[in-house]
Amino acid sequence: MTPSKTPPETAPPETPPKIAPQPSAKDRAATPSVIGSTAPSIMPAWVLRHPHWPLVALHVPLTVQAPVYSIIGMEGRPSASLVMIPVAAALGALQLRHSLAAARGERPAGWRWSYAALLLLVYVPVIWIGTNWEAMGIMALASTMMLLRPRTALPLCAAEMLVPVTLELKSVIGGPLLQIVIMLLYAVVVPPLFTAALVGGARLVRLVNELYATRTELAAAAVGEERVRVSRDLHDLLGQSLSAISLKGDLALRLLAKDVTAARGEVESLTGVAREALRGVRAIARDEHAVSLRTEIEGAAALLGAAGVDTEFDVAELPPLRGPAQDALAWAIREGTTNLLRHSEAQSCSITLSRHHGTVRLEIVNDGVRGVAASGSGLAGVGERARAVSGTSAAVVRNGRFILSVDVPEEAL
Incomplete structure (x- = not known):
């Protein structure tokens, strides 16, 4: 390695980075985002905000149908009086309690008692009401699936299915064969379908609630990640810029009594660094800040030279570097230079x-180690950027020298 105050050429001059065109309002509206989609929804917004209300509405016709059948005598003569209305309402309330608990992913307190009460209200009236009350068996099936474990629920559901099958056979026995087949199919197919609607509705409400909870967590995580990015980029950008301003200000003060022209040049250079830092802060706020490995090497050479650090560069054999890996290395050079100027008393430095x-x-x-290597926020940012491109970083003190190393894979270039 050859001592030098300016780095050798590592690549042809890079063109300024191009900022991707921002999507139009029409494009943004057509593309759903993770946090909140602007695409039109097939569901009303109030349904998505209150998913339990459709589940409540699903219980209403299932609760009403059996009393209506019984009072008007859907199967033969009227078989019940108005007293069955509060019985059906109690059944609906018990089933709704089980459904809402299932939608929360839990079983309600005292579920054994409410389950036993529901079974009694379903099957005891069947003794004198008959087929007009068998529709309530849907609630028994649904509560069994919601409250019991599969190994217990499945055999019990099979036993509960015998009730509507037996009632339908009893009502059509001796009739035409086609009628017997149709009623048997009704007894076997329809109750499981309504049961699936209740169980599936509760599961759907639970999934919608989990979706909203997940979206809230994602939004909070995105905000946190953005804060970390802004904090890290500002630290790395302003750390070097403020160090450069401090160095150039001190140099200008020393030159003021000896060489006014040179002092004026340093002040002009200082204002240029300040303006560049201001542009960088604005770019970071818009997430448009781009770094160049070549520019960072040249900036490190100028700063270390102004600080009187004898610097050696060995960067000539690499081809032009692009992409996220170049950004990680460029930020590492910036942070390593800032760390050297602020926290060491180095007389010599090498960048390889x-x-x-x-x-x-x-x-x-x-060679300007003051103590043991510490892991500050700047070095932590170097590590984060390296890991983002599947690389690694390390900061160690060895033989009285501070060594910052960053490794990134070539395929990330």
Whole structure:
């Protein structure tokens, strides 16, 4: 390695990074986002905000049908009086209690008692009401599926299915064969379908609630990640810029009594650094800040030279670097330079870029160690950027020298 105050050419001058065009309002409306989709929904918004109300509405016709059948005598003569209305209402309330608990992924307190009461209200009236009351068996099937474990629920549901089958056979015995077949199919097919509607409705409400909880967590995580990004980028950007301003200000003060022209040049350079930092802060706020490995190497050479640090560069053998890996290495050079200026008393420094078995390695070594290596927020940001491209980073003190190394895979370039 050859001592130098300016780095050798690592690549042809890079063109300024292009900022991708922002999508139009029409495009954004056509593309759903993770946090909140702007695409039109097939469901009313109030249904998505209150998914339990459709589940409540589903219980109403199932609760009403049996009393209506019984009072008007759907199967033969009227077989019940108005007293069955409060019985049906109690049944509906018990089933709704079980359904809403299932929608929360739990069983309600005292579920054994409410389940036993529901079974009594379903099957005891069948003794004198008959087929007009068998529709309530849907609630018994649904509660069995919601409250019991599968190994217990499935055999019990099979036993409960014998009730409507027996009632239908009893009502059509001696009739035409086609009528017997149709009523048997009704007894076997219809109750499981309504049961599936109740159980599936409760499960759907639970999934919708979990979806909204997940979307809320994702929104909070996205906000947290954005805060971390802004904090990290501002730290890395302003750390070097403020160090440069401090160095150039001190140099201008020292030159003021000896060489006014040179001091004026340093002040002009200082204002240029400040303006560049301001542009960088604005770009970071819009997530449009781009870094260049070549520019960062040149900036490190200028800053270290102004600080009187004898710097060696070995970066000439690498081809032009692009993409996220280049960003990780460029930010590492910026942070390594800032860390050296702020936290060391270095007299010499070396910056090396090399390739080893599909991995590009950056090493920044200086001799100005003040103590043991510490892991500050800047070095943590270097590690985060390296891990984002499947790389690694390390900061160690060895033989009186501070070594910052970053390794990124070539396929990330």
